[in-house]
Amino acid sequence: MQYISSSAKIGENVSIGYFSVISDNVTIGSNVTILNGVTIYQGTTIAENVTIESNAVIGRQPRPAKTSTIRITNTLMPTQIGLGTIVGAGAVIYAGSITGSYCLIGDRAVVREKCTIGDYVIIGTGSIVENVVEIGQKTKIQSGSYITAYTTIGESCFIAPMVTTLNDNFMGRTQERFKFIKGADIRNGARVGGGSIVLPGIKIAEESFIAAGAVVTKDTLPEKVYKGLPAREFRAVPVHELLEGEGN
Amino acid sequence: MQYISSSAKIGENVSIGYFSVISDNVTIGSNVTILNGVTIYQGTTIAENVTIESNAVIGRQPRPAKTSTIRITNTLMPTQIGLGTIVGAGAVIYAGSITGSYCLIGDRAVVREKCTIGDYVIIGTGSIVENVVEIGQKTKIQSGSYITAYTTIGESCFIAPMVTTLNDNFMGRTQERFKFIKGADIRNGARVGGGSIVLPGIKIAEESFIAAGAVVTKDTLPEKVYKGLPAREFRAVPVHELLEGEGN
Amino acid sequence: MQYISSSAKIGENVSIGYFSVISDNVTIGSNVTILNGVTIYQGTTIAENVTIESNAVIGRQPRPAKTSTIRITNTLMPTQIGLGTIVGAGAVIYAGSITGSYCLIGDRAVVREKCTIGDYVIIGTGSIVENVVEIGQKTKIQSGSYITAYTTIGESCFIAPMVTTLNDNFMGRTQERFKFIKGADIRNGARVGGGSIVLPGIKIAEESFIAAGAVVTKDTLPEKVYKGLPAREFRAVPVHELLEGEGN
Known part of the structure; x- marks a missing residue:
């Protein structure tokens, strides 16, 4: 059987x-x-x-559609x-x-296709990881999150539930857009809060902390907390919550 | 087998x-x-x-639940x-x-059930298209988006990932609500950004562009960009990004 | 076969x-x-x-991963x-x-695992209900919503589509977080709007109404409407829309 x-x-x-x-x-x-x-x-x-x-x-x-952006170019x-x-x-x-x-x-x-996922990675229930995504070891992507094509996520990152990442500011229009399609670049130890949205090509720096529901429209600084729409710097991440802090 | x-x-x-x-x-x-x-x-x-x-x-x-709003009325x-x-x-x-x-x-x-989907349409990974939705040709609905019942989407629209559309301002309460349940009316060439939310009965006009993370609470004007919570008019869509613009 | x-x-x-x-x-x-x-x-x-x-x-x-927060402790x-x-x-x-x-x-x-779901409950298409969630009778959770672990939802609640609930303010960092992990406490008759986000440990009071796209960062009061980021009290829920109102 x-x-x-x-x-x-x-x-x-x-x-x-x-x-x-x-x-x-x-x-x-x-x-x-x-x-x-x-x-x-x-x-x-x-x-x-x-x-x-x-x-x-x-x-x-x-198996792309006739109108898909993606093309199958090599084996x-x-x-x-x-x-x-x-x-x-x-x-x-x-x-x-x-x-x-x-x-x-x-x-x-x-x-x-073409994703590389490191050791000890969790991809949560119902999450979608599109093509050509790299995810470093010990990173957790929680349930229902959407990781767009060409995203890079470092090690020991935390992507909370229902996060949206994007890669196309032109939303499918113009031929020019193909030059600019770019996913997020999420660095080691960064944390992205539940239901937040990361715009195309944004760099989330090492150990940045994005609060739930934020819309990240600009690159962030390391070890800083951001919140709001658009996301603004709010305070520093407490030292004891950093990866090298006590108890981590 | x-x-x-x-x-x-x-x-x-x-x-x-x-x-x-x-x-x-x-x-x-x-x-x-x-x-x-x-x-x-x-x-x-x-x-x-x-x-x-x-x-x-x-x-x-x-196969509706005993408490579902939807009823099966005809074959x-x-x-x-x-x-x-x-x-x-x-x-x-x-x-x-x-x-x-x-x-x-x-x-x-x-x-x-009862959806009509035009030629060359893409419905992305994990998207949900509820009952009685009409989608025009060449429209793309990206991954993880939610298209509520009774929505109409025109031709060559772009619904980015993780968009939410709604149809019930009464959220399941009162018998009166059945008179008002209405999905979005998204016109030809409109684009709705990632993670944005479109309230019940909203008309998104031709070639409107809704930025990522916006919450659309009022009808929009053609060829205008909206952003924020609630979404406000921000600028015109550049002419070269319109459907009849160069390279489209 | x-x-x-x-x-x-x-x-x-x-x-x-x-x-x-x-x-x-x-x-x-x-x-x-x-x-x-x-x-x-x-x-x-x-x-x-x-x-x-x-x-x-x-x-x-x-079957938890080696790095999952959850442990299997009993049969x-x-x-x-x-x-x-x-x-x-x-x-x-x-x-x-x-x-x-x-x-x-x-x-x-x-x-x-370990969820208890009352009579006449609807869990919508593609929704995710994590472990140890209690849901009271006649509650509706609409399509694409995410109910985090350790959430309690009362009777006759309405969770609109694409809602996010959270339970961990520390986003996976520090050992201390295990003391504070707490889902939402959503009381009888509360309604949570489409695409809204409920932060960890928040109490949504009886018959509260959270507008679409709100980010709820503080406990709410009964029979009040909240909206915005962060969500603020906006007005009272009309009496005829309450559970004991006319036509309900």
Whole structure:
């Protein structure tokens, strides 16, 4: 009651649920648990100790619309899921993306193609990570957040729930916009509050703290708190709350 | 390893993945690709050259709760998916909705019943389009946006990521509200910025540009930029960024 | 073309779709309809007259990441789905949660572990209800909203679409934060407008009305309307719009 390609390589102590599909040339390490209704597309590599919950889809090819901005220009590497990572129910991870070790990709989260995700990263329930995003280790993206294409997020960042990041000030109009499309550049230890909005190309400096509901229209300074619409500097982040502070 | 009803009509060169279900009286055109774990409910029509990614659900019947505002009053037409349209992984399209040709319905997007979607429309990843929504051709709705019931969106509009539209100023209270429930009326070429909020019954005029994070509480004027909470007129949209401008 | 454990107890007049999985010790009442590709994990109890749409996942165990805040400390009760409840396509309900009778859990909604949901509750399409949330009867949570862990919502509340609730002012930093993590306390009859944001530990009083797009940073007073960033008191809720008003 599964389909497992004869060219798939399956490690020891692997459990594959009902009605799951393991396609050609997939490699699955030892001690992997795959639940029901999962599809793993061809060439995907799953490291040891990974868990993939029901109805997840791994290694899906991008398939742009005729009017999509994105073009498929070169061949994608196969998807790689790192050691001990957990992929949630109904999550979708595209071809050409790599997760580090011990990541959590939440239920119904989507990670598009050409993303690189460091070790110990959490992508929350229902979050969307568009194409060509880099996320450093130990960063947490909470539930329902939207990470636009071409975003860079450093290490030990915290993206709270329902955050919006943007990359196109021209909103789909003019050919000129292609020169300017740019996601956020969120530096190590920065924290972006719930429901806040980060405009295209903004740099959020190291250890900046963006309050919930802020709309960030200008680059921020390190270790400062911002709030409001548009976001303005408000105060310094307390020393004991910095990454090198006590108890962190 | 599929279930295909004997009353389904399947065109030439159709590929149907593992553990997919094609119900009674479904019609599938030639050169259609259906991936794994897909359900297509009865009577649905799929035109030629369509692709349906894994775990999509097409033609689902609405089934309101006892306390839902919506009532099912008449029979729904079968779902129609237009020529060359792509339906993403885990997307759900209800009975009684029609997509045009060459649309892209993103992964995990939901399109409810009685929607009419024009040609070349993009509905982004995880977006929700409620019942009785009309969307004109070449309009793009980006990832994570919420289009409330009874919304009308014109042609060549751009709805950025994580936009919220609303239709009920009474928030579920009073019987009187049913007279006033009204979605947005978004006219041709209008653009609505990321994370912005459009209040019930608002008209966004032709080629209006709503900045990211704005809360639109009044009707807008054509070719004007609005921003803030509440949104206020800020400047004109530059002529070269209009639909008839150079390079568009 | 299903998998049904021999230890499952199935009532009369139960319909189970293609490629669905009913695990060990599941109990399903009479007149239940389960569509295609559904997984129901072990020990789950489904009451009579329930409908579960395609690709829903019921009774999923939590599986925190190495860096998750949440810890699994005790055994979870099996999931219980109440009489006449409808569970949408692709929805995920965790082990240890209970829904009342006649609830609607929308398509792609996620309800985490240890939640208690009263009778006649609606959880909208794509909404996320995190762990340890209590929701009183007749409350409606509209599409795309995010209910953070440890939130309490009373009876007959209305949470509009795309609302964000938060529980951690420290955004994942300091050990001290664990003492202060606290969701919203939303009292009977309160209404929270579309796209608004409720900060950690805020009490929204009985029958308060939060306008769309507000950012609620302080506790509110009963029967008052709030709007803005930060939200400020604006006027009283009209008497005829209160729960005991005419026509309600």
